[in-house]
Amino acid sequence: MKNKLVLGVIGADCHAVGNKILYHAFTEAGFQVENIGVLSSQEDFINAAIETNADAIIVSSLYGHGEIDCRGLREKCDEAGLKGILLYAGGNLVVGKQEWSDVEKRFLDMGFNRAYPPGTSPQTTINDLKKDLGW
Amino acid sequence: MDAILLIDFGSTYTKLTAVDIENEEIIATAKDLTTVESDIMIGFNNAYKKLEEKMKGLNVNFVDKLACSSAAGGLKMIAIGLVPELTAEAAKRAALGAGARILGVYSYELSRTEMKEILDKKPDIILLAGGTDGGNKDCIIHNAKLIAEHIKDIPVVVAGNKNARDEIEDIFKANDVFYKATENVMPRLNTINVEPAREVIREIFMAKIVEAKGMKNAENFISGILMPTPAAVLKAAQALADGSDKEEGIGELVIIDIGGATTDVHSIASGEPTKPGVTLRGLQEPYAKRTVEGDLGMRVSSASLWEAAGTRRIKKFIPDTKYDIEERCKYLQQNVNVIPQTQEEIEFDEALGMTATEIAMERHVGQIESVYTPMGIIYSQVGKDLLNVKYLIGTGGVLVHSPHPERILKAGTFDTENPNFLKPINPQVLIDRTYILSAMGLLAQKYPDKAVRIMKKYLVKA
Numbered sequence: 001m002k003n004k005l006v007l008g009v010i011g012a013d014c015h016a017v018g019n020k021i022l023y024h025a026f027t028e029a030g031f032q033v034e035n036i037g038v039l040s041s042q043e044d045f046i047n048a049a050i051e052t053n054a055d056a057i058i059v060s061s062l063y064g065h066g067e068i069d070c071r072g073l074r075e076k077c078d079e080a081g082l083k084g085i086l087l088y089a090g091g092n093l094v095v096g097k098q099e100w101s102d103v104e105k106r107f108l109d110m111g112f113n114r115a116y117p118p119g120t121s122p123q124t125t126i127n128d129l130k131k132d133l134g135w
Numbered sequence: 136m137d138a139i140l141l142i143d144f145g146s147t148y149t150k151l152t153a154v155d156i157e158n159e160e161i162i163a164t165a166k167d168l169t170t171v172e173s174d175i176m177i178g179f180n181n182a183y184k185k186l187e188e189k190m191k192g193l194n195v196n197f198v199d200k201l202a203c204s205s206a207a208g209g210l211k212m213i214a215i216g217l218v219p220e221l222t223a224e225a226a227k228r229a230a231l232g233a234g235a236r237i238l239g240v241y242s243y244e245l246s247r248t249e250m251k252e253i254l255d256k257k258p259d260i261i262l263l264a265g266g267t268d269g270g271n272k273d274c275i276i277h278n279a280k281l282i283a284e285h286i287k288d289i290p291v292v293v294a295g296n297k298n299a300r301d302e303i304e305d306i307f308k309a310n311d312v313f314y315k316a317t318e319n320v321m322p323r324l325n326t327i328n329v330e331p332a333r334e335v336i337r338e339i340f341m342a343k344i345v346e347a348k349g350m351k352n353a354e355n356f357i358s359g360i361l362m363p364t365p366a367a368v369l370k371a372a373q374a375l376a377d378g379s380d381k382e383e384g385i386g387e388l389v390i391i392d393i394g395g396a397t398t399d400v401h402s403i404a405s406g407e408p409t410k411p412g413v414t415l416r417g418l419q420e421p422y423a424k425r426t427v428e429g430d431l432g433m434r435v436s437s438a439s440l441w442e443a444a445g446t447r448r449i450k451k452f453i454p455d456t457k458y459d460i461e462e463r464c465k466y467l468q469q470n471v472n473v474i475p476q477t478q479e480e481i482e483f484d485e486a487l488g489m490t491a492t493e494i495a496m497e498r499h500v501g502q503i504e505s506v507y508t509p510m511g512i513i514y515s516q517v518g519k520d521l522l523n524v525k526y527l528i529g530t531g532g533v534l535v536h537s538p539h540p541e542r543i544l545k546a547g548t549f550d551t552e553n554p555n556f557l558k559p560i561n562p563q564v565l566i567d568r569t570y571i572l573s574a575m576g577l578l579a580q581k582y583p584d585k586a587v588r589i590m591k592k593y594l595v596k597a
Contacts, residue, residue, distance in 0.1 A: 004269070004270075012506045012507065012508040012513075013508065014414060014508065014510070014513050032269070034267075034323070034324045036324070036325070037414075037416075038414060039414055039416055039506065039513075039515050047218045047220055047221055048221075048324050048325075050217060050218050050271060051217055051218050051221045051222060051266060051267050051270050051271060051321070051324060052266075052267045052269070052270035052271070052324055053266065053269075053270045053271040053272070063508065063509050063510070064509065065509070
C-alpha cells in the first residue's frame with residue numbers, strides 16, 4: 001500500500017508552480033499524493049487527510065505569512081482525530097533576514113515534524129518522508 | 136394513431152400527457168387529484184376519463200405507458216458521509232440528483248442518538264458513503280455496523296471507500312440488511328462520481344419503494360414507474376441540453392421549478408470559470424446538478440420564504456402593495472388552495488415567485504470571492520459559474536399561469552448589485568407552458584430523439 005500525502009499551499013497564497021513540481025516529484029518517488037492546490041485553509045488540509053486516511057500533510061507557503069497560517073494546525077489535527085500524523089512545512093516560511101535555526105525551532109515548537117528553508121530540493125523531503133514513514 | 140401515455144403521480148395532482156409518437160405532437164393533457172391514501176388508480180382513472188374526453192373522435196392506441204411519481208411524500212432519503220464538506224456533501228448531491236427529498240445529512244461516526252433520529256425520520260432509502268477509495272475505512276464500517284444493528288427494513292445504498300466494501304457486505308449479509316453496493320461517490324479527493332449511486336437509487340425506487348407506497352396497483356396497468364418525478368425533470372433537462380444520438384441539444388441551461396412547498400433548480404452546465412485568473416476551489420460540482428430549497432415555496436413554504444427573505448427583499452418586487460407582507464405570507468401558508476384572482480393577489484404571488492427564484496439561484500450557483508494577498512487581489516470560485524448559460528427555463532404553477540413569467544425568471548439572472556453570485560447574465564427565457572418537462576424525461580428514457588424534438592417545439596419563448 002502506497003503512503004498517502006496531502007499536499008497544498010496554505011493561506012491566501014496562490015503560488016501554483018512549486019506546488020505542481022512537488023506533486024510530480026512526490027508521485028514519482030512512489031507516494032500517492034492528494035494535491036489540494038493553492039489557497040487552502042487548515043481545515044482543507046485536515047478534511048482531506050481524514051477522508052483519504054493520509055500519513056502526512058505537506059504544507060507549502062511561499063508568500064511570507066507561513067508562520068501565521070500554520071499556527072494551530074497540530075492542535076486542530078489532534079482535535080480532528082489525526083493524532084500523530086506527520087506535518088511538514090516548507091517554502092519561504094517567513095519574511096526578512098532571520099536565522100533559519102530560529103525559524104525551524106519555531107515550527108518544530110508548533111508541532112511540525114520537519115520544516116525546510118528556501119531552496120530545499122524535493123529530494124531532501126522525499127528522503128525524510130521515507131525515513132519518517134519507515135521505508 | 137400510435138401514442139404514448141406519460142403519467143406523473145404528483146404529490147397533489149396526477150398528470151397525464153398523451154404524445155403522438157408519429158408526428159411528435161402532444162395530443163392532450165389532463166389532471167386530477169392524486170389518491171394515494173385509498174387507491175392510486177382512482178385519481179388516475181378520473182384523470183384518464185378527462186383525457187379520453189379531450190381525445191374524442193381520435194383513434195388513439197397507447198403502445199407504451201410510462202410513469203414517474205412523487206406521491207406519498209416522494210422519495211425520502213438520508214445521506215451519510217465522513218467529512219461534512221466532502222463525502223457527506225457528495226452523498227447529498229447524489230441523492231438530490233436521484234430525485235430524493237433529503238431528510239438529513241450525517242457525518243463522521245454515527246452515535247446511537249443519531250441512529251434513533253434517522254429511524255424517527257422514516258427514510259425510504261439510506262445512502263451510506265465515507266472515505267475516498269483507499270482512504271478512511273473505519274468510519275463507514277462503524278456506521279455500517281450501527282445500521283445493521285438498528286435497521287432491517289430500509290434499503291441501504293453503499294457508495295463509499297471501495298476498500299471497505301467487502302467488510303460492509305459481510306456485515307449486511309450477516310444481519311439481513313437489504314443493500315446494494317456501487318461505486319464510491321467520491322473516489323478521489325474532491326472528485327465526485329454521482330451517476331452510479333443515482334442509478335442504483337433509481338433501481339431500488341422502482342423495485343421496492345413503489346410497492347411500499349401502495350402504488351403496486353398502478354403497475355398492472357402501466358409499464359412501470361420508472362423514477363421519482365424530480366429525476367425525470369433532471370433527465371429531461373439533460374436530454375434538452377446535450378441532445379440525443381440523432382438530435383442536437385440546445386446547450387447549457389438552467390431549469391427553475393417553483394412549487395408550493397419547494398423551489399428546485401436544475402443546471403446542466405460544466406460550471407468552469409469563465410473569467411481568466413480565477414482559481415476553482417472545493418468539491419467538484421456535478422454536470423447535472425439539482426438543488427432543492429425546502430424553505431422557499433408559494434404556499435406550504437410561504438411563511439418560511441418570508442423568514443428567509445425578510446420583508447424588504449419581497450417588498451422590493453412590489454413596492455406599492457396594500458398587503459402586509461408578513462401577514463399575507465402566513466395567510467397563504469394556512470390556505471394552500473388559494474388561487475389568486477385580483478390583480479393585487481396575482482402581483483403578490485409573482486413577487487413571491489421572484490423572491491424564491493432570486494434566493495434559490497443564489498444558493499444554486501457558485502460564488503466568486505476576492506482574496507487579498509501580498510500579490511494583490513486574487514479571485515477564487517466555489518461552485519458553478521453559470522454566467523454564460525444560454526437558457527433559463529421556468530416551470531411550475533406561478534410561472535405557467537403568470538402573464539409575465541419572464542419578469543419572474545429575470546430575478547434569477549446576474550445582478551450587478553451582487554456580482555459575486557455567478558448567475559446567468561443574459562439567458563434566453565423559456566416557459567414550460569404545457570407542463571411537459573417530467574413527461575419528456577420519461578419519454579427520453581425510451582425515445583430520446585423524439586423527446587428532444589418535442590421539447591424544442593413546446594418550450595416557448597416567454
